[in-house]
Amino acid sequence: MSRFTHALSKLITADFRGVASHFAEHVHLPQPTVHRWLNSENACDREKLECMRRYLAPEQYVPLVYAWLDDQIPGSAREWIQLTLISRTDSGRDMPRYPTWWHQLDPETQAALEKLALLSIDGPNAPHVRAALISTFRFLSDR
Numbered sequence: 001m002s003r004f005t006h007a008l009s010k011l012i013t014a015d016f017r018g019v020a021s022h023f024a025e026h027v028h029l030p031q032p033t034v035h036r037w038l039n040s041e042n043a044c045d046r047e048k049l050e051c052m053r054r055y056l057a058p059e060q061y062v063p064l065v066y067a068w069l070d071d072q073i074p075g076s077a078r079e080w081i082q083l084t085l086i087s088r089t090d091s092g093r094d095m096p097r098y099p100t101w102w103h104q105l106d107p108e109t110q111a112a113l114e115k116l117a118l119l120s121i122d123g124p125n126a127p128h129v130r131a132a133l134i135s136t137f138r139f140l141s142d143r
């Protein structure tokens with residue numbers, strides 16, 4: 001059984017009274033398609049997964065996507081690749097993608113900072129970019 005099939009079965013049991021046709025109707029997909037997924041006769045594709053997003057709450061949808069992505073990792077690569085879900089805050093809200101002050105910056109500054117961050121992570125000059133950023137920070141913070 002695929003991880004996606006297991007996650008789908010768990011969702012249907014928990015949120016749709018164990019009735020696959022209720023799930024299919026809820027996400028506007030043909031019942032035979034959902035039954036084939038549950039019987040491991042067919043695999044869900046990206047388009048169907050996107051379709052489900054419109055009708056499922058994040059707590060229902062994310063485990064399905066996680067399982068689907070995990071199924072895509074070849075067994076021979078599992079020792080090197082691991083999926084990680086982004087954690088939530090104690091209040092249950094999604095953690096912000098950017099610091100709280102980010103919205104106070106103009107779009108041009110935001111774009112420049114994002115590009116600098118990417119340059120400092122990847123590429124042949126990444127160590128030099130990081131060193132320049134740290135040096136600039138130290139210079140400006142000493143003022």
